[in-house]
Amino acid sequence: MPPFLVLDGLTKTFAGNPVLRGLHLEVEQGEVLALLGPSGSGKTTALRLIAGFETPDAGALRIDGEDVIPLPPERRRFGMVFQHYALFPHLTVGENVAFGLAGSGLSRAEREHRVATSLALVDLPGFAGRRVGEISGGQQQRVALARALAPEPRVLLLDEPLSNLDPSLRERTRRELRRAVERVGITTVLVTHEQDEAFHLGDRVAVLQGGVLHQVGAPEDLYERPATRFVAGFVGRASGLAGTLEADGAVLLPAEGGSVRWRGTLAPELEGAAAGSAVELVVRPESLALRGAGAPESLTGRVIERRYAGTATFYLVRLEQGDRNGAEVEVAAGPSAAGPGDRVGVVPGEAGPPPRVFRAQNPEGPSGVSVSGAETTT
Amino acid sequence: MRRHLPLAALAVALLLAWIVGYPLLMTLVEALGGPAGWTLDHVRAFAERPDEWIALWRSLWISTASVVLAALVGVPLAFLFERTEFPGRRFLGAVAALPVALPPLVGVIAFLFLYGESGFVSRVVQTALGLEQPPWRLAGPGAILLVHAYSMYVYFYLFVRAGLSRLDAALLEAAASLGAGRTRTLFRVTLPLLRPALVSASLLTFMTSLASFSAPYMFGGGFRVMTTQIVASKLNGEVGLAQVETVMLALLALLGLWAMRRADRAEGATGVRGIAPARRQLRSPLARLGAGVLGWLLAGFLLLPHAVLLLVSLVPPFTWTTEWLPPVLALSNWSGLLTQPDKLRPVVNSLWMAAVSTLAAVALGFAAARLSATRKGFLSAALEGLIALPWAIPGTVFAVALATTFGVSQPWLGRFVLIGTPWILPLAYLVRSLPLTGRGTLAGLRALDPALEEAAASLGAGRWRRLWTVVVPLLRPVLAAGAGLAFITALGDFIVSIVLYTYDTRPISMEILSSLRLQDLGMAAVYGVLLMTAGAAAFLLWGRGEAR
Structure with missing residues (x-):
């Protein structure tokens, strides 16, 4: 059986600058893969290509064997948590979580139930009526996760999900995030420049630099047997x-x-x-x-x-x-x-x-x- | 996000070019004789007449003087209301912005009712001093500048207040800790930091007075500025000359815009943001009393035009002769509005034309802004330029340009006869409203976090659902403010109406003018109160949009 999600030679150039050169990665179903790299390494571009916000110059993106590159983002059924959460400020917490349920064929009651379970998953039961501006940064982060998970996407994408939080909050939120993702068992791709975050959240970690994949493996592999001099210096x-x-x-x-x-x-x-x-x-x-x-x-x-x-x-x-x-x-x-x-x-x-x-x-x-x-x- | 079809952007750009850019081009072409026979006769006629040069010069100096006067009134007021605390500050601070809500023609007739030869204030002074003659005549450049200063100081007042509230208190504290006194801090720190606000207000005041028509038309008499000169030439049937004058005024406007932009670019506007300095509490009872009295006097002066309009609207025709207060007050003028179809007609006309043009301006402005914001390159810049152009070009210029372009039938050149039809005024209002609806929308779209739309897309929302459930709701305050301003501008428009109206579609402003000619001041005031009320409502809407 082929891997669930395959990035096959993804290549992207912005205004003559190659930012991704033939990236090849495979993610198993239910696995969490962390893309780790310094800024400009191409990790964010890779995530945006997976989400469908950018179109690659070359390469394929296969999920369950189906190439989704021709699909616009709204038809990929990939959930995403944005760096600054991108919660809709004009909607309540509940309306934000319900946004992705429109056109899902669910009845009103089913949708309300789904919103409630999604909010319970991130430990925010009873928050549906709150306004987005009224809740704390950590709570916004969790609402963003609940919103991304509510439509039961095939893949979850996380773009620097913790970078916007106070350092004091970050570790606790990271644990909660890890637990929520494990409970749902969803295939996840995460982008971060923090090694701690990548090691804690990722089952495997892929290190990128200059648009090139240096190594992919378990955190121990990266730390104890770095494949390149860059990985040896960047990790630890x-x-x-x-x-x-x-x-x-x-x-x-x-x-x-x-x-x-x-x-x-x-x-x-x-x-x-x-x-x-x-x-x-x-x-x-x-x-x-x-x-x-x-x-x-x-x-x-x-x-x-x-x-x-x-x-x-x-x-x-x-x-x-x-x-x-x-x-x-x-x-x-x-x-x-x-x-x-x-x-x-x-x-x-x-x-x-x-x-x-x-x-x-x-x-x-x-x-x-x-x-x-x-x-x-x- | 993926690109929209370039076809849509191209179609909108072409439509805008046809109604905004093309008429200007046609005016230039026809000023030079047109394809029928290129000639410099009209240009020569313009150059040989001293009147023309004098009018051009007057436009320039009146505009410059208006900037100076408006700044002298507006900047100190901004400091007073933003930096000191005294009883009634908030209410008076809001009243001080009110003149901007008065449509220009309404402001002008209010001044006429107040300070004209038989105006309210003039009578009071005449009676009080026992004079044979009215104490002054409200005419000439002085009268024009008075009206300009009254209505345009608000730009300085609002912009400088906003600038002051955004000033970082730490900068002033730094200056103080370095030993600078209050005067030195003001001139070396505060004013330089306010430079962007001052430049923007100057630009707006300059462009507005260059385009000003109502005040020069009503008070100028023989003192012609470029806008009144153009309309006079047009009425005299000197179409070619009017076109050359139009081109010259447009050039002057673009020159002014260019010069101001240059001055603005000399120093990059610093994005200073911090905690605004605390307002200075006026402690001494005398100072508090002084500020309070000054504030209330100012409010009285600013509200007087509104009050006098209301008063005059209650005076039946020919009942107020020499008394300093009207002897009879009745609702007959107002009931006439409802009982005489002829008097209601202009209101209905203005309402439907303003509604149609506003709807179109919001839709077209939004489409152009959206298409411009989602792409880069020439097409994006062209769309942005086309929605901004009518802001820089005086209304009179557009009126003549539209009359030129849509006065002949040349379908193969995109020219149709719209003059004399009910559609020319809504079209002209639409063109003039585009910057009001489009520019705000563009700024709003650019300020919108692109991640919001991406989030909607990743949650399965297609292009139209993203537009209706995310973009439009988030821009609603901006769209409402733009629509309000566009509607009120069209409702009270005088500047293009006087060139393009027909009797059947005469708008409110033309009816005010004919009421004045018939000495039916009460009816003119009724219309004025209607426009004033609509203006205040739109202003409140705008304020809510700004305060978002």
Whole structure:
């Protein structure tokens, strides 16, 4: 049986700028897929193509084997929750939820019942008579969800559904959203630039950048086995170290007065790469540990910043790597592992995912800490 | 959202071009002799007559002086009502906007009844001082400027008040914390921030007085401005000359528009939004009394024209001669309106013509705005330009242009004889109303979040259902306000009616004019009160739309 929803080579260009280049994705029935990427990655365009608000230059969109590209949005039966909710301000909460039920062949009583159950699903029973302007932002978000779900759509589309909420509200609303979607069991595509949101809500996460799909997989796959250097940097925190690939797959890193050999897992792009290739070893803060300066197989450096973040403390270490400008690496350790200005040795730790090795993007310069994406303390 | 058929946009653009752009083009063509024989005779005739140049110059300086006077009255009033608090502020603040609701011709006759040689105020002064002659004559440029200042200061008043209420208090506090006193803050911070409001009000005042016809027609006498000059030439049968004059006035209007737009562009309007500064409480009892007295005096002055119209409408013909208060008050004028079909006829005429033109203007304005807003490029710009054009071009110009274009039968050129038929006035009103209905709608559509329509689409609503259940309801205040303004403008129109009316379809304004000629002031006042009441109602509707 083919997957329920298939994006097959969707391509879109705006005024000469390609924003989506042959996107291919498959979503199983009842699955939640999160599209994650920075702004301009094409994730929103992908969602608007699925909804039918834009027409692709090439490619197909199949649901249950039927290509829906020729259908206008009103005939696709896809529900959507908009970033700013787009609730109709001239209608009540109940009228908003009932909007999609017109022409559904339901009787008046059935429609009222459907509105009531939809509002109950999002924990807003008895809100039908309220005006949209009278309710809070979090409640508006839930009304938008109830409205999208009421006509029993085939697919639910969520466009940055939580970005408009106070940070204090966001986590609770996210849990409620997750629960509501699970209860309905609807196939869902979600767009977000927040890694936390994508990891929490998505069964699988697709990372986009520059209109290209970098990787799609479970959150653990993305974090522990990123397919590309971009994913490694965008999902979670990571430091990059320039080195040379050895025949046995280890990486030779230049160190003060010589070099050290560290091990990592090779990214797919390095399949069959020759020994001696310039590579970059990308490592999570929690995969490193601090030792005394000069410890065996360690990279020596000086702590230039200590940042206490509750669940962990992050140490930014500038390495001494011979005549090269030392790279900066971020290490997670106990709150009193070192102080600013201390000379320390950095070694691979016992915990955390193994370092990941990519083809060097810029063989000359050292890499540094990439801190894009939301902070994670997993 | 997917595009509409370009066919619909093209059809609407062509229709608009035919009734808005084409008549202007035809006027230019015929001013140059037309295809029958190109000639510069009419242009030469215009250039050789000093009168023409003088009229052009008068139009220019009267308009400029009107801007200055209106600003001098309107800006201080705006500060008074927006920045200070005193008893009666809210009510008086609303009264201060009232003159804008008075149709120009009605305002002019009210001034005539008040300050004319046998006007109410003139009589009071004459009686009080025991003068042989009326104390003054209400004529010439002074009288025109008085009426302009009375009716147009409202633009400055409303725009500056709106600007002041949007001013961020933090900016004034910043100026104060940097050591600026009140005067310095006013000139270096407040007024520069009000610049967009001031430019808009100046532009509106300038264009309105350039197009002004009622005041120069009634008070000008030999003092002709361009609009009255055109109508005089037309009545004299000098059609070619009238067309050249029309072209010149249109050029002057476009020049004014261009100059003001340039001044506006010099500095990008800053979208300052914040918490408006608190109103200054007038604490000293003397200042409160002063502001109160000043406010009520002003209200009295502003309401006097309305009151005198009502009074005169109750005076039976030829009963009020030399007394300073009318000796007889009766409802005979009003009952005449209902019992004499001849007197009711103009009201019926104006009502149906205004209703038809307003309906058409709302529909066409909405269609053009919608088609313009949902696309980009040349067609969108053309649609926007065509609905805005009648705003920039004086009504007299359109009247002559329509008379030129629809006075001959050349069906293959899109010209049909509409002059002398009941359809020419509704058409002219429609053209003049397009900016009132179309521009507001366009602004409203652009401000509409496109996600609302997308949401409706994703919930299964097709194009028409989206239009009727989402777009139109959300734009209802804008549409109602535009319709109200269009209706009242058409109902009280004088400027195009005087050029295009026929006896059978004579509108209220022409009947006011003939009542005045027959010295039947009471009947003229009855019509004036009708228009005034309709104007106030439309104004309230507009206010509700604005306050949304």
